[in-house]
Amino acid sequence: MNERFLLMIPGPTIFEPSVLRELSITTLSHTSKEFIQIFDETLKNLRKIVFVDENYKTIILAGSGTLAMETSTTNFIKSGEKVLVVSNGYFGDRMIELLSKYPVKVDVLKAEELGSRVETEKILEKLDEGGYSLITVTHVDTSTGVKQELKSLGKEVRKHHDETLLVVDGVCSVAGEELYMKDWGIDILFTGSQKALGVPPGLAILWLSPKAMEKLKETKSAYAPYYMDLNRWIKVMEAYEELKPSYFATPAVNLIMALNKSLKLILEEGMERRFGRHKILSKAFRAGVKSIGLNVMAKNEDYAASTVTAIHLPQNIEVQQFLAEMQRRNVIVAGGPYPNINYFRVGHMGPVNANDILATMGAIERSLHKLGIPIELGKGLSETQNILANEGK
Numbered sequence: 001m002n003e004r005f006l007l008m009i010p011g012p013t014i015f016e017p018s019v020l021r022e023l024s025i026t027t028l029s030h031t032s033k034e035f036i037q038i039f040d041e042t043l044k045n046l047r048k049i050v051f052v053d054e055n056y057k058t059i060i061l062a063g064s065g066t067l068a069m070e071t072s073t074t075n076f077i078k079s080g081e082k083v084l085v086v087s088n089g090y091f092g093d094r095m096i097e098l099l100s101k102y103p104v105k106v107d108v109l110k111a112e113e114l115g116s117r118v119e120t121e122k123i124l125e126k127l128d129e130g131g132y133s134l135i136t137v138t139h140v141d142t143s144t145g146v147k148q149e150l151k152s153l154g155k156e157v158r159k160h161h162d163e164t165l166l167v168v169d170g171v172c173s174v175a176g177e178e179l180y181m182k183d184w185g186i187d188i189l190f191t192g193s194q195k196a197l198g199v200p201p202g203l204a205i206l207w208l209s210p211k212a213m214e215k216l217k218e219t220k221s222a223y224a225p226y227y228m229d230l231n232r233w234i235k236v237m238e239a240y241e242e243l244k245p246s247y248f249a250t251p252a253v254n255l256i257m258a259l260n261k262s263l264k265l266i267l268e269e270g271m272e273r274r275f276g277r278h279k280i281l282s283k284a285f286r287a288g289v290k291s292i293g294l295n296v297m298a299k300n301e302d303y304a305a306s307t308v309t310a311i312h313l314p315q316n317i318e319v320q321q322f323l324a325e326m327q328r329r330n331v332i333v334a335g336g337p338y339p340n341i342n343y344f345r346v347g348h349m350g351p352v353n354a355n356d357i358l359a360t361m362g363a364i365e366r367s368l369h370k371l372g373i374p375i376e377l378g379k380g381l382s383e384t385q386n387i388l389a390n391e392g393k
């Protein structure tokens with residue numbers, strides 16, 4: 001395969017060369033003054049991108065997003081408690097599976113069909129039954145490209161459900177979708193490095209609200225496995241923020257340096273502009289694929305995520321065949337985790353730009369054409385171009 005290609009899957013995604021270069025720098029001692037400063041700055045900048053103050057704790061672990069899923073929940077449970085999981089797809093289902101391994105009662109609210117979502121009203125009705133210690137929601141389910149409403153859910157949980165912690169899986173949304181952790185009343189938020197944060201895979205990142213910290217005192221991380229014990233990790237993070245060396249398990253030094261670099265680029269762009277860019281690019285892309293007769297899985301524009309789009313393929317096209325044609329055109333897109341559904345997914349997050357969107361749209365048209373689908377070449381491109389131009393891109 002060519003070394004130069006477009007990685008348009010929903011994570012890992014496109015990375016800035018300056019971020020990648022951090023991985024080739026001579027590794028610093030994790031207890032050196034230089035690295036402690038980088039770690040401190042990284043923790044502080046992580047607060048900025050989700051709009052929280054210093055009363056919120058930030059934790060960086062070596063591991064993938066799934067580690068963050070497990071850490072963000074198992075530290076906050078006590079035996080026999082009731083938890084509510086909202087699922088709009090594969091990653092919501094993963095949370096059900098994960099929590100089922102622990103001594104809690106797992107109640108589930110599932111979207112009626114893929115591409116749909118559980119509405120906030122329905123979630124609030126369920127919460128009114130009372131007694132939930134945690135509710136978990138996936139902000140963007142990467143398997144369907146569906147975005148969950150969070151703003152009013154969070155505000156209602158804060159107002160009426162003091163006993164409940166709102167846990168948000170932001171792996172496919174943080175730094176790509178609008179998300180205001182404090183304002184929206186989110187108690188526990190987590191992400192992974194390889195999605196909209198624009199850093200290669202390997203870091204799990206968590207943010208905890210003061211309310212989450214209170215609960216942590218009560219649970220004492222009793223059901224969190226050894227490496228995932230947040231009570232230990234918080235001490236390490238606090239030491240770094242006091243510019244003191246500390247150790248529990250070795251941090252992923254170069255990945256944290258890459259994250260530090262990426263956060264600087266993110267803050268330089270500005271969060272509002274970054275959210276706006278993701279919104280416009282994804283809207284132009286969805287309009288393009290719809291104009292050539294393909295169906296987007298998200299039921300409507302309001303549900304559609306800005307970071308990933310799931311698209312149904314024509315019945316007579318095999319997904320593997322399609323992915324291979326795309327790859328021949330140097331664009332890598334992904335299949336989906338549902339083997340019975342003939343669809344593919346495109347990630348458009350992080351440093352993605354209008355050129356990437358157009359190249360992807362063009363490759364989709366030529367791949368379908370090659371596979372014998374009668375489409376008018378240039379129609380999707382034209383639609384995408386028009387929206388991009390109208391939006392000043």
Ligand SMILES: *Cc1c(COP(=O)(O)O)cnc(C)c1O
Nearest residue numbers: 064065066091140142171172192
């Ligand atoms: C990718 C993803 C995960 C899992 O992250 P890994 O890094 O693959 O472990 C969890 N939730 C969502 C929404 C994701 O997109």
